[in-house]
Amino acid sequence: MKINLRNKRTRTDFLTYAGVIIAFVVMTILQKEGAISRSLSGQLVPICAYVTMAISLNLTVGILGELSLGHAGFMSVGAFSGIIAAMSLQSAIPSDGVRLAVAMVLGAFFAAIAGFLVGTPVLRLRGDYLAIVTLAFGEIIKELVNCLLVGYDENGLHMMFNLNGQKTVADLGLTENGIEIIKGAQGATSTTTISTFTAGFILVMVTLIVVLNLIRSRSGRAIMALRDNRIAAESVGINITKYKLMAFVTSAALAGASGALYGLNMASLQATKFNFNTSILVLVFVVLGGLGNIWGSIIAATLLTVLPEMLRSFAEFRMLVYAIVLILVMLATNNPTFKLFFERIRTRFFKKPAKEVRGK
C-alpha cells in the first residue's frame, strides 16, 4: 500500500494516530515518574473507554447521520458479557492480558449481536423516532441486566432471570468453589480488575483503524451518501439497509469492546451505571467534538472526562459549572452573533498573514 501524505485526509488520519500515540507515551512516562495525581491516573482507563465510545457513536451520529440515544446499552452488553467471560475463564486462561483481550472480543461480539437485533427493524424508522427507540432499547437492557443472576463453578455457567424479585444468587445452586459473578440489582461486585492503560490505548488504536478505514472505503462513502441524501443515494443503487446496518453494528461492537474494558476496570459495577445519562454524556462528547470529526471526539471525550476532576476546587458547584460550560460552548459555536464576535477577536489578535497580503 502506498501512502500518499500529500492527500489532506490521509495526513489528518496519520496525525490522529500520531496524536494518540504521543499522548499515550507522554502519559505513560508521566505515570512512571509519578508526575500525575492518583485521581487522574485512575481516570486513564475510563478515558480510553469513553474515547472509544465517542468515536463509535460518531460513526452512528456523525457519519451515518442517525441520532442514537442508547449507546450506553451496547456498552452495558459488552461490559457484562466481558465480565462473565473474564471471571469464568480465570482458570482456563491464567494470563491477564490474554483474558482481557478475549473478554473484549466477546464483549464486542455480543454487543454486535445486540446491535444487529436492534438495528434490523429499527433502522427503517427515521429521525427522532429512531432516537426514541434506541433510548427505549438502552432502558430495556438496563432492566434486563438488573434482573440477571450469573454464577460459575466446575459444572459451567449458571444463569437465571430474577423476574419476581425474590430470587438471589443462592438459587443458582453453585458448588462450594463457585463464584458469583452478577448478583441482579447489586451488579457485579467482586470482579478482578484486569484492565490496563496499555490495553485501553490498544483499543483506541484499533477503533481508530477500524473507523477511519471504514470511512475512507467504498462502504464509508456509501454510508455518507446515505446521510447526505438518502433518496439520491438509493436511486444510484446503494443498498440502504446493508450500509446502515454495517455502520450501526460496527458502532455497537466497538461500544461493546469499550464496555468490557470499562467493566473490567471496576471492582463493582451496576447495570444502572449505563443509563440514559451515560448515553447522553457520550452524545455530548460527539456533538462538542464536531459531528463526523474523529479527532474532535477524542479531544472532547478526554477533556470532558477530566473536566469534572479539574473542577474539584469548585466543590459542590462543579456540575453546575459543567452545565454552564456546556451551554456556553453550544451557544458560542452555533449562534451567529457569538460566531461573528469570535471571528472579530480572531482577526484583531491573530491576523492571518494570508489576509494581510490580500489587504495590501
Added chain:
Amino acid sequence: MEFLSYLISGISLGSVYAIIALGYTMVYGIAKMLNFAHGDVIMVGGYISFCATTYLGLPAVVSILLAMAVCTVLGIVIEGLAYKPLRAAPSLAVLITAIGVSYLLQNSALLIWGAAAKSYTPIISGTLQLFGGKLSIQYISILTVIVCLVIMAGLTLFTSKSKMGKAMRACSEDKGAAQLMGINVNQTISVTFAIGSALAAVAGVLLCSYSPSLMPTTGSMPGIKAFTAAVFGGIGSIPGAFLGGILLGVIEALAKAYISMQLANAIVFAVLIVVLLVKPTGLLGKKVMEKV
C-alpha cells in the same frame, strides 16, 4: 375487582404522563426540538409547591398557582436565553443545549434544596371506598384524571379557537409562511414554552402527591416516560399525547401487577418499539409525504 383497581391506578398515572407529554409535544410541534429540560421543570414545580406549603404555610391551591407562575417564568427565561439564540442552529446543537439546561436545573436544585429527599404532603389525601370497601380509589387519582381532562379540553379549545392557538398551529405547519402572514413566530414559540412549563408545574404537583419523595432527579424518569408517551401517540399531536400518556400508564400499571415489578419499564419500552415498528409515526401521528 383487583384488575379494576390496577386499571384505575394506571389511568391516573397515565394522566400525569399525559400532562407532561402535552408539554413535550407542543414544544416539539412548534420548535421542532426535544426539550430535555422539560422533566426538570416538573421537579422545580414540585419544589416550589413544597416550599410554599411547608415553609410559608400557604394552602395547596395557592402553592399550585405559585408553582405555575414560577415555572412559566422559568420556561420563558430558558427559552429566551438558551434556545432562542440557536433558532437557526442544527437540531442536535439545540438538543445538547437542552441537556445542558437540564443539568443546570438539577444541580441548582441540588444546591438550593440538597440531595436528601423531601417528603411532600399530598395536596389531597384519603380514599374513596366503593362496593363495600372492595374497591378503594385514592382521591388524588380522581383529581389527577379530572385535571388531565380539563387541561386536555382547554388546550384543544385554545388551539382551535383562540388567535394565539391558531398562530401556534400555523407555526407548526410552516414557520416561513406563518411569518409572511404577519405572525410573530418568536413570540408564539415563547408562549408555547410558557404553556408547556405551566403544565409541567401542575404535573409536578400531581406527581409529588403520588410518590411523595421529592429529589433533584425526581423529574428525569417521568420526563423520559412522558417523552416516550408523546412519541407513542405521535409527536406533535395533542390528542396523541393524551392517548399515549394514558396507554403508557395503563401498560405500566398492569405490567407491574401481573408480569414483573422489576421489568415493568422494560415492558413499556418494548411495547413502544413494537408500536413504532408497525406504525412508524406513532398512533395518531401524521404521515408526512416525502418530496424528492
